[in-house]
Structure formats: C-alpha cells, structure tokens
Amino acid sequence: MIRKPISRAAAAVSPNPVNTLAAPLPAIPDDVSLVTLENGLVLIIREDHSAPVVSAQAWCHTGSISEGKWLGAGLSHVLEHMLFKGTTTRPGSRIDQEVQQAGGYMNAYTSFDRTVYHINVPNTGATVAIDILCDIMQNASLPPTELDKELDVIRREMDMCQDDPARLAGRRLFEAAYTKSPYRFTVIGYPQIFNTLKPDDILAYYRERYVPNNMFFVVTGDVKAGEVTTQIREAFAKSHAKPLAPMVLPREPRQTGPRDIIEHGPIQLAHYHFAWHIPDVRHPDMPALDILASLLGSGRSSRLFREVREKKGLVTSADAWTYRTRAVRHERHNRRRKICRIARCIAG
Numbered sequence: 001m002i003r004k005p006i007s008r009a010a011a012a013v014s015p016n017p018v019n020t021l022a023a024p025l026p027a028i029p030d031d032v033s034l035v036t037l038e039n040g041l042v043l044i045i046r047e048d049h050s051a052p053v054v055s056a057q058a059w060c061h062t063g064s065i066s067e068g069k070w071l072g073a074g075l076s077h078v079l080e081h082m083l084f085k086g087t088t089t090r091p092g093s094r095i096d097q098e099v100q101q102a103g104g105y106m107n108a109y110t111s112f113d114r115t116v117y118h119i120n121v122p123n124t125g126a127t128v129a130i131d132i133l134c135d136i137m138q139n140a141s142l143p144p145t146e147l148d149k150e151l152d153v154i155r156r157e158m159d160m161c162q163d164d165p166a167r168l169a170g171r172r173l174f175e176a177a178y179t180k181s182p183y184r185f186t187v188i189g190y191p192q193i194f195n196t197l198k199p200d201d202i203l204a205y206y207r208e209r210y211v212p213n214n215m216f217f218v219v220t221g222d223v224k225a226g227e228v229t230t231q232i233r234e235a236f237a238k239s240h241a242k243p244l245a246p247m248v249l250p251r252e253p254r255q256t257g258p259r260d261i262i263e264h265g266p267i268q269l270a271h272y273h274f275a276w277h278i279p280d281v282r283h284p285d286m287p288a289l290d291i292l293a294s295l296l297g298s299g300r301s302s303r304l305f306r307e308v309r310e311k312k313g314l315v316t317s318a319d320a321w322t323y324r325t326r327a328v329r330h331e332r333h334n335r336r337r338k339i340c341r342i343a344r345c346i347a348g
Contacts, residue, residue: 033225037233040213040241045225054126054221057118058133061216062209064189065112065182066247073197074154074189075205077110081154082202083117084108085146087139092146095132102128112183123222130219130228134235137210142203151197158191168263169271176259177275180250213241269316278322289322296320 028034035043067075084106086092099106102125108117117136119129161167171186178184219228255277278289297304297320304318 035229037236039236039239041236042216043229043232044216044218045228046220047223047225048220049222052123052222054123054223055118055120056129056133057116057218058137059216060115060210061214062115063111063113064185064187066209071182072185072190073193075202076115077188078202079206080108080110080115081150082142082147083136083140086141086143087135088141089135089139098128098132104129110187112187126223130231134232137215138239140206144199147199158188161188165265165267165271169273172261172263173273173275176261178252181252211242212236212239214244293320293322
C-alpha cells in the first residue's frame with residue numbers, strides 16, 4: 001500500500017526567515033574559482049591539495065522537464081546512457097580504457113532538471129578525465145549498435161520500476177504533489193512514448209540542449225585552477241553559444257486540501273509517504289528546512305529512527321528529506337494498521 005497525503009504549505013513552512021541576524025554567506029567561497037567563458041560555459045573549480053585525487057563533473061541544464069514535445073519520453077535519460085559510449089574522436093571502448101588506465105571511475109545520472117557526468121581519478125589522471133568530459137559533451141556519436149542495446153536496457157529498467165515498491169512509492173508521491181507541473185512525470189519516461197523515439201530524435205535533442213551556454217563544469221581536488229580553465233577553454237574553442245528555446249513551466253495551482261493515493265499490491269513491506277509543500281530553493285527558510293529534515297530522518301540518531309523505529313517498533317526504516325522545491329518526509333513500514341499511529345508520531 002502507498003499512501004501520500006500532501007497538506008497545505010502553511011502547515012509546514014514558517015513565513016518568516018530564520019536567524020535574520022546571522023552574517024550573510026558569501027555568494028562564492030574564497031577558495032572557489034568561478035569563470036564564465038566567452039561561449040557561456042561556466043567553470044566552477046576548487047583547489048584542494050589535501051589528497052592526490054580529483055573529481056570532475058560536467059553538468060547539463062536539461063532533464064525530464066526539458067523535453068518539450070517529447071515530454072514523458074525520457075530523452076535526457078537516454079543520453080545519460082549513451083554519452084560514454086563513444087564520440088566522433090574516440091570509441092566507447094577507448095573511453096573505458098582511458099579511465100581505467102588513469103585509475104578512475106566514471107558514472108552519470110539524470111534528474112528532472114539536470115544530467116550530470118562525472119569521473120573521479122587520482123591527480124595524475126585529471127587531464128584525461130577533463131578531456132573525456134569535454135569530448136562527450138560536444139561530440140557524442142550515439143553509435144547505432146550501442147543505442148539499440150541501451151534502449152533495451154532502459155526498457156528493462158522500466159519493467160524493474162514496476163516491480164519495485166519503493167520506486168513506485170516515489171513515483172506516486174510526485175504524481176500526488178504535482179497536478180500541472182512536468183515534475184509529476186517520471187524521469188525514465190513511459191514505454192508508450194519512449195518506444196516511438198527514433199535515433200534522429202535523440203540526436204536532435206542532444207544538439208539542441210548540449211550547448212556551452214547550457215552547461216557548467218565542476219572540478220575539485222588536487223588541481224591548479226588556471227590549468228583547468230585553460231584546458232577546458234581550449235577544448236571548447238570551436239563551440240559557440242546557441243539560442244535556447246524558452247522553457248515556461250506551468251504554474252502549479254495552490255493546494256486547498258489533502259491529497260491521498262492508496263495503491264494495493266502483492267507485497268509484504270508497505271511504503272508510506274507523508275509530505276508537505278515548501279518554498280523553492282531561493283527562499284530564506286530553505287537552510288532551516290534542510291536541517292530539520294536531517295534532524296528528523298537522517299541516520300540512526302534521527303528523531304524518526306529513534307522514536308518510530310527503535311522505541312515504538314512501527315517501521316523497518318524511516319527517513320526524511322527535502323527536495324529542492326518541495327519537502328518530502330516519508331516512512332517505510334510493514335504493517336498497514338500502523339499507518340495512523342505513524343502519522344501521529346510525525347505530527348508530534
């Protein structure tokens with residue numbers, strides 16, 4: 001069973017900023033270099049010579065809510081699977097080999113509003129890692145054979161999501177929280193839309209969204225900021241800024257009453273979500289809400305873990321978190337009759 005009541009924002013958020021007397025934090029920390037190249041590409045670099053390691057990340061401001069006419073297809077997630085599979089300058093096998101020889105690890109993830117590629121390496125492999133990221137963000141070739149394989153992999157992922165009650169619970173949560181916003185759609189996409197994609201559609205989306213003025217790089221660790229800036233500037237010397245179609249998200253109507261979704265299934269371990277709307281990430285209350293979520297449900301010493309799991313024995317696990325523009329607090333338990341007792345514990 002999945003149950004997700006979403007209450008009004010006033011029930012969860014104070015209208016007043018917290019600790020207004022605190023000294024303001026600097027917009028950019030003193031040890032961070034922020035550079036914007038001529039083509040709009042932003043570089044965020046932090047030197048940290050405490051250990052001989054480097055983490056390099058390439059972020060693209062595109063995710064499942066950015067897919068326009070293909071909303072619900074999971075285009076952003078397809079590209080996440082494909083960019084390390086080869087470019088016009090190196091095949092995927094060479095990318096794997098170079099990262100392994102550098103002693104590194106690479107991975108990627110997709111969310112609603114971003115797709116991120118990252119490589120962690122010893123400091124001796126920093127140049128290679130940055131070069132690969134610069135390459136895949138500009139020159140991905142989307143090899144047809146690899147694309148067919150990865151599309152099948154994603155179809156299996158979709159099937160697995162249907163069999164995973166935790167993932168289903170998370171999906172239902174966003175479907176309950178949003179009624180108009182594209183955040184209500186799953187990041188991976190829906191089979192009926194996904195299966196209509198053609199290679200040209202995927203390539204067109206890549207060329208449209210993966211432009212310098214829609215990306216930023218983050219590099220931290222045992223590097224020199226000037227050298228990193230020079231390397232990335234040279235790698236993107238031939239890439240120019242391009243106009244991006246404006247993306248206007250529909251305004252989410254104010255919620256005037258609780259929303260509930262209850263879903264039954266042949267599972268022994270039920271999942272329960274209890275959530276509130278909170279302000280967007282720019283609101284001054286957000287730091288306090290992040291701390292509140294940590295106190296409530298982060299780790300074995302958190303309030304929910306100690307009270308609801310350890311003392312009352314109502315759940316197998318309990319946690320709390322804030323999502324950038326919405327706060328979510330949720331419980332997992334194995335007895336449906338305890339749901340009301342759990343809700344009372346959360347409410348205080």
